Amino acid sequence: MELYYSFSILIVLSAIFSYINARVLKLPSSIGVMVIALLVSLGLLATDNIFPHTFDRLSSLVASVDLTEVLMGAMLNFLLFAGAVHIHLEDLKEQRLPVVIFSTVSVVISTFVIGFIMYQVLGWFHMEIPLIQCLVFGALISPTDPIAVLGILKQAGVPKSLETKIAGESLFNDGMAVVVFIIMLALARGEEVNTSFSGISLLLIKEALGGITLGLLLGFVGSKMMDKADGYNVHVLITLAIVMGGHLAAQALHMSGPLAMVGAGLVVGNYGMNLGGVTETERDYMDKFWELIDEILNAILFLIIGFELILLPDIKQYGFVGAVTIVVVLFARFISIWIPVKVIPFRKRFGKQSLIILVWGGLRGGVSIALALSIDHDLNRDLIISITYFVVLFSIIVQGLSVGKLTGKITKPETEVI
Secondary structure (H helix, E strand, O other): HHHHHHHHHHHHHHHHHHHHHHHHHHHHHHHHHHHHHHHHHHHHHOOOOOOOOOOOHHHHHHHHOHHHHHHHHHHHHHHHHHHHHHHOOOHHOOOOOHHHHHHHHHHHHHHHHHHHHOOOOOOOOOOOHHHHHHHHHHHHOOOOOOOHHHHHHHOOOOOOOHHHHHHHHHHHHHHHHHHHHHHHHHHHOOOOOOOHHHHHHHHHHHHHHHHHHHHHHHHHHHHHHHHHHHHHHHHHHHHHHHHHHHHHHHHOOOOOOOHHHHHHHHHHHHHHOOOOOOOOOOOOHHHHHHHHHHHHHHHHHHHHHHHHHHHHHHHHHHHHHHHHHHHHHHHHHHHHHHHHHHHHHOOOOHHHHHHHHHOOOOOOOOHHHHHHOOOHHHHHHHHHHHHHHHHHHHHHHHHHHHHHHHOOOOOOOOOOOO
């Protein structure tokens, strides 16, 4: 019953904050909910002496939510499937090379750039921590967040080709990011890790390619079942089974659940929903169902992110370091995109304005916070969580709200040569 009460409170708060945002702030839904939750958190922190019981109860509620387990083990699967269902495969095929490169090579480049720079920066602030722990931070903050990206790009008016690059990258880069994070975290813990090329390749093949293969198989089987059964309610249940059963299968096989959901969503959205057994009405119901799931879970997730502030110990002491970290992360994002663009002969040459949008549109979100929360306490966990939180807040609020305006200034971004 405790889980039911916690979930009920989160739903009620999400509804209230969504209403306030729609009536007053008029921001994109997810950002508006997070901003209001953040303001409430700041208000409670400022008035802790006046309303101690309210603060304690809210702190207990937020603390009871294991964001790592909730996001990485449940919500992310639904959100990635919902996002992939609405991605057109033809658009993705057209942008397949930049999507693959940005979701793999760029993640590795960003991890090491951030890790080495933060090692120097923290030394300047007399917060000397081992280089490997800085690389752990680099690994968790490098992947763009599919939840933040997909939710915000829909309303930002980004050109289709750029939107596909950014959205595709965010959907696929979790596999590479998780592998790099697992390796770095194991090294930071002093565990025996096979860091040879063959060892890392095998881990990547099992996690990433294994996850995608599993997802494609689940999507194909589910699509055939949808084709043979009438009724949108049956089709919805089949897709729910794909997501929930697929997550269990991926866990059992030690494969990437997020990538499995991306693969399954792409197959269902581009193949299953276009089969003769799925009518236009049923397709419309399916679209609306997964859009609703996407909106509800996004609201809850961004609500939790806003309230996570009250759990961060002494976040004020990391304020300046957090501000510098934002600059470092943006610089690393630029380098990780600029190097592949310069070196790899893409079919279309990237203009300066395209590069700016790719850098600014690479948002960080709940995935980075969830990974940071999974770090051991003796690995400078408080510091890493705090600077991660600064980067995520800046990314979602500042970058998320401005990417549309920035995009509006673009003129023929794909044809201008860097």
